Amino acid sequence: MVGKEISNEKPILADEDIKKLIRFKLEKKIAQLPYGFWRCEKGKEHSKVAIRYLVEEHLNLKLDDVPKYISAKTFHEAGLFRILVEFFDSSYFKALDYAYPGQFKPWQFSKGMTGIWDGEIGVKRSLEAINYIIKRLNVAEDDIPKKITYQVFKDFSLGGMLQMLYNSSPYQAINALYPNKFKPWEFSVKNFWKNVDIKTAQEATKWLVEEKLKLTAEKLIKVRRKHFLEFNLGQMLKKFYQNSHLTALEDVYEY
Numbered sequence: 001m002v003g004k005e006i007s008n009e010k011p012i013l014a015d016e017d018i019k020k021l022i023r024f025k026l027e028k029k030i031a032q033l034p035y036g037f038w039r040c041e042k043g044k045e046h047s048k049v050a051i052r053y054l055v056e057e058h059l060n061l062k063l064d065d066v067p068k069y070i071s072a073k074t075f076h077e078a079g080l081f082r083i084l085v086e087f088f089d090s091s092y093f094k095a096l097d098y099a100y101p102g103q104f105k106p107w108q109f110s111k112g113m114t115g116i117w118d119g120e121i122g123v124k125r126s127l128e129a130i131n132y133i134i135k136r137l138n139v140a141e142d143d144i145p146k147k148i149t150y151q152v153f154k155d156f157s158l159g160g161m162l163q164m165l166y167n168s169s170p171y172q173a174i175n176a177l178y179p180n181k182f183k184p185w186e187f188s189v190k191n192f193w194k195n196v197d198i199k200t201a202q203e204a205t206k207w208l209v210e211e212k213l214k215l216t217a218e219k220l221i222k223v224r225r226k227h228f229l230e231f232n233l234g235q236m237l238k239k240f241y242q243n244s245h246l247t248a249l250e251d252v253y254e255y
Contacts, residue, residue: 018049026058026078038086047083051099054078067108070096105132110157117161126165129158130177144174145186183207186232193235201240204233205252217253
């Protein structure tokens, strides 16, 4: 009689059993997880349960707080760094993205995220980040120049990206996302008018009259100084036109 073949397959663990083992590991009630816990057919799925248990139950974090408190060090201190090496190229962000698909963006994390702005992929990712800011703040398109400032990029931990890819210029960043949609003088850029010539002032004056106020040369009498101030052209008047909107109009239209 032929004896029964002995199976080498390990029993499939239920999620609750996995959580219990992870809890025992995190609470140091066991020194090691069972042999083959990670290196089995369901090893990566085990890692998802472990990551979610670490975040939600062991650390008791809300998902909005994860980028502030989770790093590679978190996994190392919890004795779970091996899963980063085993399944996620040593990237804690890839691990979190596997456990919470699409929930987080790499730029939300300040630690250990070097190289995310490199190359064409980095530029593409930066556009996604800029768009993310605008949508997160619920900024209407026409309000972008006034509301998307350098400080906003810093508040979203994107000051480094702005410096690396866009010369620290919110205008350059927004122009990359919305090509030629806005003019640089619409943004609150310190010393902008100190670094340009009279031709830029003439262009801005014409832009104000024809594009924003929708007026023809015959109706320039309707243009007031308040219009220049409303569209962020007060410093331009001060530098080039002795604070006189009439002088600006005369320069462009021989008014």
